[in-house]
C-alpha cells in the first residue's frame with residue numbers, strides 16, 4: 482500500500498492554533514503564506530540563502546523555506562505579524578521605522594525576525610564568529626557593528642540598506658554607542 486502523502490497537522494502560529502491538511506512536501510513558508518494568509522513572511526530564494534523567510538521557531542530563527550510544515554507541528558512559530566503588542570510595535574520594528582532600516586521592504590520581515598533573535602542570543606551570551614574572546618568568563622561581547630553584521634549575515638538586502646539595518650538592530654538592543 483502506498484504511504485500517505487497528506488497529514489493533518491496543528492501549527493501554533495503567533496499564539497493561535499491552526500489545523501491543516503497538508504501535503505508532506507509543503508514547506509512551512511508555503512503553509513504560512515498560502516494556507517494561513519500570513520504573507521508578511523517573504524519568499525526570496527526559496528533555497529535557504531537570503532533570509533527573507535526567517536521566522537522564529539520556539540524562539541530561535543529558522544528559514545521557513547527549508548522547514549517542512551509537518552516538522553513544525555508541536556513547535557511555536559512566530560512570524561513578523563506576531564511581534565507587535567496590539568498597536569505597539571516591537572522595539573525592533575520601531576527602530577527599523579525610525580532609522581529607515583529598509584527601502585523596498587521585501588527583506589524586512591526576515592531582517593526583523595532575525596534581529597529579535599540576535600538580540601536575545603547576544604543577551605544570553607552567545608558568541609559569534611567574530612567574537613574575539615569566547616571564554617564564558619569573558620561575558621557577552623560588546624554588540625559592535627561588526628558583531629551585528631556577522632550575526633545578521635544570513636539576511637540579505639538587495640536594496641543595500643544594511644548600514645541602516647545595523648543601526649536599527651543596535652538601537653533596539655540599546656547598543657547604539659558601540660555600533661556607530
Ligand code: FES
Pocket residue numbers: 523524525526527528529530531532533534535544545546547
Ligand atoms: S526564501 Fe528562504 S532563505 Fe530565501
Ligand code: FES
Pocket residue numbers: 582583584585586587588589637638639640641642
Ligand atoms: S529593503 Fe529592499 S531588499 Fe531589503
